[in-house]
Amino acid sequence: MTDRASAARNWVAPEAPAWQNEPLPIEKLDLEAQLMAIAPERTNARPRRATAAATAVERLRLEDVSVFYGNTPAVKNVSLSIRQGEVLALIGPSGCGKTTLLRTLNRLTELTPNASHSGRVLLDDEDTHDIVDTELRRRVSMVFQQPNPFPMSIFDNVGFALREQSRKRPRRRELEPLVDHALQRAGLHDEVRADLNRSALRLSGGQQQRLCIARAIAQEPEILLMDEPCSALDPRSTAVIEDLILQLREDLAIVIVTHNLQQAHRIADRVAFMYLGDLVEVGETEQVFSDPREEQTREYIAGVFG
Amino acid sequence: MAQSESAQAPQLLPPRRSRGRRSSLFSWRARDQAVFALAWITGIGLCLVVAAIVLLFATKGFDYLRPDLLFSRPSAAVNQAQSGGFLDPIEGTVMLGILGLAIAAPLGVITAVWVVEYGRPRWLSRIVESAVEVIAGTPDVVLAIFGLALFELGIFAPLSFSSPGGAFGRSFLTSGIIVSAVAIPSVYTATRNGLIATPRQLREASYALGKTRIATIRRVVLPAVRRDIATGATLGLGRIIGDTAIVILLLGATLRTQTESGTPLLGLLRGTGSTLTSYIYNNSPSGEGNAPNKAYAAAAFLLLLILLLNWGVGRIGRIGGPPIHEERRLGA
Numbered sequence: 001m002t003d004r005a006s007a008a009r010n011w012v013a014p015e016a017p018a019w020q021n022e023p024l025p026i027e028k029l030d031l032e033a034q035l036m037a038i039a040p041e042r043t044n045a046r047p048r049r050a051t052a053a054a055t056a057v058e059r060l061r062l063e064d065v066s067v068f069y070g071n072t073p074a075v076k077n078v079s080l081s082i083r084q085g086e087v088l089a090l091i092g093p094s095g096c097g098k099t100t101l102l103r104t105l106n107r108l109t110e111l112t113p114n115a116s117h118s119g120r121v122l123l124d125d126e127d128t129h130d131i132v133d134t135e136l137r138r139r140v141s142m143v144f145q146q147p148n149p150f151p152m153s154i155f156d157n158v159g160f161a162l163r164e165q166s167r168k169r170p171r172r173r174e175l176e177p178l179v180d181h182a183l184q185r186a187g188l189h190d191e192v193r194a195d196l197n198r199s200a201l202r203l204s205g206g207q208q209q210r211l212c213i214a215r216a217i218a219q220e221p222e223i224l225l226m227d228e229p230c231s232a233l234d235p236r237s238t239a240v241i242e243d244l245i246l247q248l249r250e251d252l253a254i255v256i257v258t259h260n261l262q263q264a265h266r267i268a269d270r271v272a273f274m275y276l277g278d279l280v281e282v283g284e285t286e287q288v289f290s291d292p293r294e295e296q297t298r299e300y301i302a303g304v305f306g
Numbered sequence: 307m308a309q310s311e312s313a314q315a316p317q318l319l320p321p322r323r324s325r326g327r328r329s330s331l332f333s334w335r336a337r338d339q340a341v342f343a344l345a346w347i348t349g350i351g352l353c354l355v356v357a358a359i360v361l362l363f364a365t366k367g368f369d370y371l372r373p374d375l376l377f378s379r380p381s382a383a384v385n386q387a388q389s390g391g392f393l394d395p396i397e398g399t400v401m402l403g404i405l406g407l408a409i410a411a412p413l414g415v416i417t418a419v420w421v422v423e424y425g426r427p428r429w430l431s432r433i434v435e436s437a438v439e440v441i442a443g444t445p446d447v448v449l450a451i452f453g454l455a456l457f458e459l460g461i462f463a464p465l466s467f468s469s470p471g472g473a474f475g476r477s478f479l480t481s482g483i484i485v486s487a488v489a490i491p492s493v494y495t496a497t498r499n500g501l502i503a504t505p506r507q508l509r510e511a512s513y514a515l516g517k518t519r520i521a522t523i524r525r526v527v528l529p530a531v532r533r534d535i536a537t538g539a540t541l542g543l544g545r546i547i548g549d550t551a552i553v554i555l556l557l558g559a560t561l562r563t564q565t566e567s568g569t570p571l572l573g574l575l576r577g578t579g580s581t582l583t584s585y586i587y588n589n590s591p592s593g594e595g596n597a598p599n600k601a602y603a604a605a606a607f608l609l610l611l612i613l614l615l616n617w618g619v620g621r622i623g624r625i626g627g628p629p630i631h632e633e634r635r636l637g638a
Contacts (some may be wrong), residue, residue, distance in 0.1 A: 106514060108510060108513065108514060111510065111513065133516075134516040134517065134518055135516065136516070137513060137514055137515065137516035137517075138515070138516035139516075141514060141515060141516075142511075142514035144507055144510065144511060144514075146507055148505070148507045148508055148510075148511045150508065150511070150512070150525075150526050150529070150530075151526075151529050151530045152529060160512075160515065160517075160525065160526075161515040161516065161517075163525075212511070215511075215515065216514070216515065219515070219516070225514075
């Protein structure tokens with residue numbers, strides 16, 4: 001586990017210096033300066049919300065989006081904006097439409113035969129329905145709840161997205177640097193570089209999920225959707241992946257669905273709370289967790305229901 | 307953390323496996339006891355039947371089965387010492403197997419992919435499903451006579467050779483086409499079951515990376531079911547090798563492989579021949595050869611071949627670990 005990850009969850013590693021023994025005072029604006037003074041290499045451990053929102057650029061905008069399965073509404077009139085450089089967490093009890101909303105963003109809901117929708121999803125002000133589905137999904141990639149590597153080698157899993165985008169199939173040698181880079185960004189390269197031809201199904205669950213992330217970011221998407229990416233993983237793998245999300249946030253807009261409120265608190269810059277298909281509240285993580293505007297949000301976060 | 311803990315803690319050994327008290331067989335209801343007994347009886351009975359077959363051919367067949375039989379050509383002689391072995395039937399079996407499978411495997415796989423992955427309109431896919439079932443249920447002799455009626459039409463003369471009043475209709479090509487129908491249901495069913503069992507997530511993962519449906523099928527779904535395809539193909543091959551009626555009606559069941567004049571390979575494919583099954587039939591007391599010893603030897607060899615194939619099917623199922631739809635996350 002890296003220093004950044006441990007600091008990010010206010011968790012004390014055995015060898016941690018004394019300054020880390022206190023929970024990080026997130027609201028203190030001079031914390032970054034403190035950290036710079038004490039440990040310049042740990043600056044990534046600063047509370048992320050302070051700077052991220054300032055540089056955020058809106059990439060994806062939802063306007064009045066509703067999704068129905070048959071006659072049942074799953075998502076009702078949601079308007080939301082998703083910005084590059086920050087992590088947006090969708091939280092809410094089971095069946096509240098989080099995953100449906102996420103799948104609407106790259107039009108995966110279209111694969112469900114009885115799903116219909118209204119409203120618009122705009123990617124850089126362009127309606128996603130006017131973008132060819134394969135191109136949209138290359139730009140808005142997705143990582144699923146269960147690690148789902150393809151039954152092929154590690155290399156082919158990562159190269160999969162890159163191949164067959166053009167008529168001419170790229171050679172392995174052309175793909176190698178790209179695959180290596182994606183594996184490095186996903187923090188998996190050191191563990192697998194000895195044999196990239198090994199079957200991906202032989203990896204552990206956490207490695208498989210990181211492979212799925214490498215696969216999703218290999219084609220340099222603009223937005224990364226993550227549907228409870230850690231719910232099937234152990235705490236160690238979860239920590240590695242959370243760390244990874246914080247790094248990726250720099251280049252991508254990330255939307256993550258999670259059941260784990262602590263996780264949302266740890267990694268999200270903004271949090272959207274959904275309940276029964278409605279977007280109840282959306283705001284800065286600290287505000288939603290410490291001072292929610294809506295009573296439902298307060299109750300959910302307090303554990304009254306969910 | 308976990309590592310340092312396990313280093314300090316004393317080595318933890320698993321306790322001896324033991325079972326608690328269980329309900330006695332005699333306390334069961336009479337009907338449950340009866341079914342339980344029946345399950346044992348049928349299971350053991352089946353094993354006995356197989357054991358009897360294998361034993362019969364192990365004793366009777368292998369008495370007559372000598373290596374030279376496998377490498378000498380048959381000839382029509384009343385004296386059994388001069389009637390040769392069954393090299394030609396072995397060749398015929400191999401050729402028909404390759405030919406039939408070369409047609410059946412792609413057709414079965416493509417049909418299964420269409421039914422499972424597309425399957426629209428619904429009524430058409432239902433018709434396709436029942437058509438495969440009908441083929442699976444049709445006796446091979448009916449398929450054979452249908453093939454004969456079909457391939458005796460003049461337009462199919464290139465598949466065999468012309469004879470007065472149309473085509474001859476009997477050749478490796480014509481019998482290969484019809485015998486593929488015997489293998490298609492096996493390939494189709496195995497592939498379809500594999501496709502249905504392949505998790506939807508796997509497809510969605512591919513779509514989510516911006517792949518088209520056809521690319522997903524070709525690069526993700528088919529590799530995921532390759533073992534099912536192999537199993538189905540091997541079972542289908544067993545059906546082809548074991549088929550008799552189609553060989554007798556459509557391959558001619560000539561004692562030796564007869565090439566039809568022409569280019570070397572095409573001449574062979576357009577020619578007639580026999581397989582082990584037709585050889586067994588012809589040498590059995592019901593056939594014209596009436597040389598039961600040869601029949602037993604060939605039958606023993608054929609049985610050995612089928613046992614090998616069955617063993618192969620079991621092996622295929624285990625290549626590269628458990629299939630994806632049974633246990634996907636090995637490390638988790």
